[in-house]
Amino acid sequence: MSPPETAAAPGVDEAVALGLTRAEYALVCEKLGRAPNQVELAMFSLLWSEHCAYKHSRKLLRTLPTQGPAVLLGPGENAGAVDVGGRLACVFKVESHNHPSAVEPFQGAATGVGGILRDIFAVGARPVAVLDSLRFGEPSSARSRYLLDHAVTGISHYGNSVGVPTVGGEVYFEGPYETNCLVNVMALGLARKDRLIRSAAVGAGNMVVLFGASTGRDGIGGASVLASAELGAGDQDKRPTVQVGDPFAESKLLECSLELLERGLLVALQDLGAAGLTSSASEMAAKGGVGIDLDVARVPLREADMEPFEIMVSESQERMLCVCEPARLAAVLAVCEKWEVHGSAIGAVTGSGRMRVLRDGELVGDVPVAALVDDCPLYDLEPERPAVPPYPAPAGVLDARAPLHDTLLALLASPNLASRRPLFEQYDAIVGSRTVRRPEQADAAVLLLEDGAALAVSIDGNGRKVAADPYSGAVLAALECASNLACVGAEPLGTTNNLNFGNPEKPHIAWQLTAAVRGLGDACRALGAPIVGGNVSLYNEGAAGPIYPTPVVGMVGRLPDARAAAGAGFARDGDAWGLAGWNRMPSTAASELAKLRGEPVPDGLPAVDLAHCTAVLAAIRAAVRAGDLRSCHDVAEGGFLVALAEACLFGGRGARREAGAGGTAVPSDEILFGEDACGFIVSGERAALERLGERIPVDVFGTVGGAVLDLGAERWTLAELRAAHGALGALFP
Amino acid sequence: MKTGVLQFPGSCDEIDALQAVRRVGDAVLLWHRDRDLQDVDAIIVPGGFSYGDYLRVGAIARFSPVMESVLEFAADGGLVLGICNGFQVLCEAGLLPGALLPNTSLRFVSRQVELEVVTADTPFTSACSPGRRLSIPAKHTTGRFWAPEEQLDALEAGGQVVLRYAEGHCFNGSARNIAGVCNESGNVMGLMPHPEHAVDGLVGGSADGLKLLESMARTVGARVAA
Numbered sequence: 001m002s003p004p005e006t007a008a009a010p011g012v013d014e015a016v017a018l019g020l021t022r023a024e025y026a027l028v029c030e031k032l033g034r035a036p037n038q039v040e041l042a043m044f045s046l047l048w049s050e051h052c053a054y055k056h057s058r059k060l061l062r063t064l065p066t067q068g069p070a071v072l073l074g075p076g077e078n079a080g081a082v083d084v085g086g087r088l089a090c091v092f093k094v095e096s097h098n099h100p101s102a103v104e105p106f107q108g109a110a111t112g113v114g115g116i117l118r119d120i121f122a123v124g125a126r127p128v129a130v131l132d133s134l135r136f137g138e139p140s141s142a143r144s145r146y147l148l149d150h151a152v153t154g155i156s157h158y159g160n161s162v163g164v165p166t167v168g169g170e171v172y173f174e175g176p177y178e179t180n181c182l183v184n185v186m187a188l189g190l191a192r193k194d195r196l197i198r199s200a201a202v203g204a205g206n207m208v209v210l211f212g213a214s215t216g217r218d219g220i221g222g223a224s225v226l227a228s229a230e231l232g233a234g235d236q237d238k239r240p241t242v243q244v245g246d247p248f249a250e251s252k253l254l255e256c257s258l259e260l261l262e263r264g265l266l267v268a269l270q271d272l273g274a275a276g277l278t279s280s281a282s283e284m285a286a287k288g289g290v291g292i293d294l295d296v297a298r299v300p301l302r303e304a305d306m307e308p309f310e311i312m313v314s315e316s317q318e319r320m321l322c323v324c325e326p327a328r329l330a331a332v333l334a335v336c337e338k339w340e341v342h343g344s345a346i347g348a349v350t351g352s353g354r355m356r357v358l359r360d361g362e363l364v365g366d367v368p369v370a371a372l373v374d375d376c377p378l379y380d381l382e383p384e385r386p387a388v389p390p391y392p393a394p395a396g397v398l399d400a401r402a403p404l405h406d407t408l409l410a411l412l413a414s415p416n417l418a419s420r421r422p423l424f425e426q427y428d429a430i431v432g433s434r435t436v437r438r439p440e441q442a443d444a445a446v447l448l449l450e451d452g453a454a455l456a457v458s459i460d461g462n463g464r465k466v467a468a469d470p471y472s473g474a475v476l477a478a479l480e481c482a483s484n485l486a487c488v489g490a491e492p493l494g495t496t497n498n499l500n501f502g503n504p505e506k507p508h509i510a511w512q513l514t515a516a517v518r519g520l521g522d523a524c525r526a527l528g529a530p531i532v533g534g535n536v537s538l539y540n541e542g543a544a545g546p547i548y549p550t551p552v553v554g555m556v557g558r559l560p561d562a563r564a565a566a567g568a569g570f571a572r573d574g575d576a577w578g579l580a581g582w583n584r585m586p587s588t589a590a591s592e593l594a595k596l597r598g599e600p601v602p603d604g605l606p607a608v609d610l611a612h613c614t615a616v617l618a619a620i621r622a623a624v625r626a627g628d629l630r631s632c633h634d635v636a637e638g639g640f641l642v643a644l645a646e647a648c649l650f651g652g653r654g655a656r657r658e659a660g661a662g663g664t665a666v667p668s669d670e671i672l673f674g675e676d677a678c679g680f681i682v683s684g685e686r687a688a689l690e691r692l693g694e695r696i697p698v699d700v701f702g703t704v705g706g707a708v709l710d711l712g713a714e715r716w717t718l719a720e721l722r723a724a725h726g727a728l729g730a731l732f733p
Numbered sequence: 734m735k736t737g738v739l740q741f742p743g744s745c746d747e748i749d750a751l752q753a754v755r756r757v758g759d760a761v762l763l764w765h766r767d768r769d770l771q772d773v774d775a776i777i778v779p780g781g782f783s784y785g786d787y788l789r790v791g792a793i794a795r796f797s798p799v800m801e802s803v804l805e806f807a808a809d810g811g812l813v814l815g816i817c818n819g820f821q822v823l824c825e826a827g828l829l830p831g832a833l834l835p836n837t838s839l840r841f842v843s844r845q846v847e848l849e850v851v852t853a854d855t856p857f858t859s860a861c862s863p864g865r866r867l868s869i870p871a872k873h874t875t876g877r878f879w880a881p882e883e884q885l886d887a888l889e890a891g892g893q894v895v896l897r898y899a900e901g902h903c904f905n906g907s908a909r910n911i912a913g914v915c916n917e918s919g920n921v922m923g924l925m926p927h928p929e930h931a932v933d934g935l936v937g938g939s940a941d942g943l944k945l946l947e948s949m950a951r952t953v954g955a956r957v958a959a
Contacts, residue, residue: 156841160872161782163745248743248785255742340742426841428872433749433929433936448936562935732840 009035018045024377031371039357039365042309043372046275047282050538053376056504057536060381060517068530070493076287078122078199078271080532081191082494084558086451089193091125094133094186094459094498094554096537100242101154101183105147109154109183110245114317116187117164118271121254122320124197124261125189128432129447130159131459132169132185133498133552137178138395139415139731144173147181148731154245155185156426161247162254166427167435167445170459173415175394176467179542184498184535186459186554188447197261199270200287201323201349206267208281208292208347209329211336212253212319216302219243219276219315230503230541249318249341256339257320265328265335272319278312278372280321281347282355286373291352297360298346308357308364323349383514384507389601390545391467396598404672404714411592411638411673412645413727419649422732436562440650443487443634444557446565454562456490458555462637463500463548468590469605470512474519474551476605479613479677481555482527483634486617487680488565489624490557492529497553499536502546512549513538520551526610527617529555559625566624568633569651573705575630576686577647577655579640579679580698581616583609586674592637593673606676613678619695620680628688635679641672645709645721647681654706654718661701666713734758734953737773739803739819741765741794745781746929750816753929756943757950765797774953775812776803778819780873780927790833790875791821800826812856812949813921817873820913820923828921829914830888831880836873837906843872845938846926847899848912852892855915856952857922860944866899867941871912871926878907878914878925885909891917896924 015025018041028044029035036044046052054061066074072089073081079093097112113130120127132155137144148171159166164187201208219242260266268288270280277294285292296311306314324332329345336343350356355372357365398410411417424439436454437446444456460480466473482492497520502509524531540547559565570577588594589602623629631651635643648655682689683704692698709716736754740747740762747762754760754777761771765783770776783794794800800822807813807828815823823829836842847868850861861867880888885908888894896913903910905925913924928942 153840160841161743161745161785163781246785248782248787251745251782252742425843428745428841428843430843430870430872430927430930430936431745431749433752433933436936438938 010038010041015041015045019049020045024048027377031375032367037365039309039312040367042313043278043365043367046278046313047372048376051274052279054536055376056379056381056538057499058378060514063517064521064531065525066530066532068494068528071530071532072193073123073196074532078119080494080496081123081196082532082556083193084449084455084493085453087192088449089191089196090188090455090556091120091123091191092186092188092496092554092556093119093533094184094496094552095119095535096182096184096498096500098180098182098500098537098540101151102179102181104242105150106154107242107244109151110158111243111317112183112185113155113158114245114250115273116185117162117250118320120187120189121257122199122269122271123191124195125191126258127164127187127189128434129188129445129457130164130166130185131445131457131554132166133459133461134171135177135182135463135550136173137175138173141178144178145731151183152423152426158245158247160428162251163431165429165431165435167429167447168439168457168459171420171423172463174464174548176391176545176548178544180540180547182500182550184552186496188457188556195261197266197269199268199284201268201284201290201292202288203267204290204349204351205326206323206349207326207329207345208294208349209322209324209332209343210299210319210346211256211343212341213246213249213316214300214302214342215311215314215316217306217310217314220310220313230539243315243317245317252339252341253318253320256336256341259335260322260332265332266322266324268323270321272321274315276312276314282369282372284321284323285355285369291350291354291369292347293350293356293358294347295358298344300342300344308359312357381504381510381514382507383511385511386508389467389603390508391601393600394595394598398596400597405716408641408645408716409720409724410596411642412721412724414592414596415728416592417638417642418727419725422728437488437565442565442568443484444490446488446562448562452562454559454565456485456488456557456559458484459552461550461552463550464590464595464601465605466516466551467548467601470515470549471519472605472608474516475523475608476677477551477553478520478523478527480636481553482529482617483678485555485557486620487568487624487632487634488559489621490559491621492527492555492557494532495524495529495553495555497531497534497551500540500547500550500552501538502541504538509546516549516551523610526614564625564627566629566632568647569631570647570653570655570683570704571630571651573653575683575704576689576700577681577683577702577704578689578698578700580620580682580692581696582676582679583612583697585670586639586676588669588674591639591673591675593669608677616678616696619692623692628684628691629682630684631682633681635681637675639673639675640679643681648709648718649721649725653704654708654710655702655704656706656710657702657712659712662699734774734950736760736775736777737763737770738777738779739763739765739799741783741797743782743785744779746927747779747781750777750779750929753932754946756932757946763799765799768798768802770802770806775949776806778813778815778822780817780819783818783822791818791825794822795826807921810918810920812952814857814949815923816927816929817925820925821875823921823923829916829923830884831878831914833875834877834879835875836877836904841874842904843870844904846871846902848896848926849899851897852895855895855919855922857945857948858895859951860948867944868939869926869928869931869942870938873925876905876925878911880908888914893917895922
């Protein structure tokens with residue numbers, strides 16, 4: 001095969017401008033036996049980007065646990081899948097859209113939702129829930145408020161319009177995210193186990209059909225220039241690399257895809273995401289061990305004069321690529337017509353093992369599939385622990401001598417702890433009629449299954465803890481998810497994760513990444529929650545330095561009876577309440593209290609006792625399933641007293657501490673506001689709490705009721721707690 | 734009662750409506766391109782974003798082939814219930830008075846709200862007593878009911894204001910807290926809250942929405958008996 005004609009072959013400088021290194025360019029030339037032309041260079045620059053090739057993280061990811069009894073699809077497919085019992089599989093994944101959101105928050109966040117939904121229905125599952133994990137700078141900054149408002153509106157616009165409920169999520173505000181916000185979106189879908197479809201293209205002679213929206217110039221170079229480089233000056237100029245979303249097109253694409261699968265018309269299906277056609281087609285070919293010929297002249301375009309390389313790398317949204325047998329092509333196109341989406345046969349599967357790009361039959365690009373997909377060099381990290389954590393101390397906003405009364409109110413009103421109601425009320429949480437527990441009703445979202453069982457899902461990740469101690473911080477993120485699942489009686493089935501870190505070529509970032517992945521792996525092994533998919537987002541750095549290292553963990557579990565899911569709020573006057581799980585003094589290191597007091601991020605956290613935690617989780621889960629606990633709420637950021645106040649607020653009921661319960665000494669900051677894994681505020685019949693106390697540590701403190709949180713020495717009315725907790729309302733006038 | 738639930742590209746709540754109304758009878762989906770209403774006894778125009786609603790909510794859907802049949806069906810006295818986007822479509826189609834404007838906050842809001850039954854002698858509320866409170870979720874960006882003052886007076890005088898948001902529950906700025914209205918003959922009704930999402934306490938927050946669907950089934954049953 002002679003190389004395609006190259007009018008003006010680009011050189012190494014163009015390659016570097018597109019994000020490749022000089023050595024990588026030389027390797028491309030070696031693999032091709034010649035210099036790549038413009039089309040080929042564009043394809044390599046994207047598929048060999050960090051975003052597509054995971055070249056700094058792939059070796060680490062191989063250490064994560066991916067096997068388990070419930071796992072149906074592991075990493076490598078569009079999304080992972082676990083068996084949820086009966087005939088159903090739950091398909092789920094989290095993905096980031098950080099840099100697009102930092103540059104254009106509305107469209108960046110909206111297309112983040114669109115992209116992850118396509119990953120779900122590309123496997124043949126109907127999306128049933130979305131959760132989002134967001135990080136911004138402090139809301140005292142106008143830029144952060146702008147990013148927050150527009151990102152939330154973008155998620156709301158896209159998710160609500162496409163008809164998939166947003167059932168949960170989390171948001172943190174910290175200085176290191178000021179210029180580099182994080183928008184991670186997780187989606188779940190349900191499919192019949194026997195209907196899961198893979199993305200491997202097979203069968204030489206089969207047709208390759210592109211369907212969905214037409215292809216434009218939006219998102220050119222999104223994966224390389226935007227996603228795989230640090231943010232900096234001139235980012236406004238990168239706006240054309242951000243895609244524009246159309247949820248109506250997505251809704252039609254979703255229904256069209258599911259109908260194509262339902263009717264058994266497809267051999268393989270793949271969404272178009274980062275790097276567009278190039279990535280989708282070459283990955284389908286690589287997985288099937290085949291070649292693909294594509295004719296860009298057959299791609300429906302928004303702009304007539306697009307160059308072949310632009311068509312091959314455009315990240316225009318709401319598009320899918322499928323493979324079908326030639327005899328079924330007419331039926332495939334008829335379904336596309338029904339749903340009013342473009343369907344166009346743009347190529348064919350070949351036995352050549354090559355990705356060939358044609359324009360009206362003329363060869364304009366020709367590369368081995370393996371070179372594109374498998375031959376990108378993988379880099380070893382050079383981790384080195386920094387002498388001190390490289391983050392400035394947060395600005396102190398709370399005097400360490402402030403009275404207890406004011407300290408609790410300040411914590412409840414702080415951006416990281418205040419009620420998320422002003423955000424989640426902008427999301428449709430109930431479409432689909434599966435949402436058993438809405439936001440703030442329980443620690444995890446609970447989704448009804450057809451047999452009366454339920455899925456529970458949670459997404460978590462406290463970057464400040466990971467900044468203090470990457471290993472323990474990652475363990476804590478996984479435990480927080482598992483704790484939230486335990487509160488509703490659910491046992492983990494599988495995990496997805498999004499590793500948001502800075503520039504991995506810097507030794508201290510490499511150290512954070514290495515230690516965090518080790519922690520995540522250890523925690524997921526201990527929890528029996530294998531990692532079935534995920535995403536890595538590196539180079540999250542702005543002018544002021546790197547973000548907090550932020551592994552975001554999404555965990556899916558199952559409970560046998562949806563009706564047994566406990567709420568987070570106190571549910572009945574007269575119930576006993578107490579604290580379950582803790583067997584040691586919690587620490588205020590890297591806590592919310594420490595942050596409000598302006599304390600620097602410490603160097604290290606107390607070790608987590610994983611064996612104790614898994615025992616506590618099992619006991620809590622069993623108690624919830626047995627109906628012994630009328631409420632169960634995990635102690636998280638802010639510690640015991642904040643969790644207690646939340647249980648009061650969510651239930652609309654006060655709580656009283658009996659004289660002498662828990663000892664007579666004045667409680668320390670550590671007891672009241674310290675943070676440790678696997679503590680729970682529980683309520684129920686006193687005898688039930690005492691029964692739980694036979695398995696794990698339980699302190700029964702008093703009774704539920706009234707309109708006051710009364711600790712004896714100190715008391716707060718529900719009204720003043722509620723006023724403090726509503727502080728975020730001011731951000732959404 | 735056999736109910737037809739319309740399905741436009743971009744509908745979101747049509748399956749919820751289908752499942753909800755099946756609790757009180759049979760139900761089928763009616764595709765937007767089909768004029769055949771399949772001999773249904775009642776129609777639900779569901780919530781969502783018909784045709785994307787990029788122009789003005791409901792403005793495109795009213796021109797769909799199925800809506801031509803719905804207009805005839807309504808003119809013959811058939812029961813038509815529009816929910817959320819369906820309410821907007823029925824207003825655009827001229828089957829219901831008034832218009833829906835963007836919420837005063839200009840934001841999408843999803844919240845469980847309390848409604849008061851103002852008029853109980855409609856085919857949609859006959860299973861309720863006047864003044865009864867219904868707890869039903871509402872979720873929309875464009876739900877502020879508006880009509881000229883004199884028309885509002887006429888609607889109230891004529892018993893066409895069927896549902897009102899209870900005090901403190903109207904988040905969208907609707908005129909006179911109006912949540913649902915019917916046409917003069919009483920056989921077409923629209924409301925912004927979603928009764929189809931309140932038919933089961935486990936996932937709906939309440940089962941109060943079922944009252945509206947039961948009222949429809951009762952009306953159809955009485956008509957058949959007569």
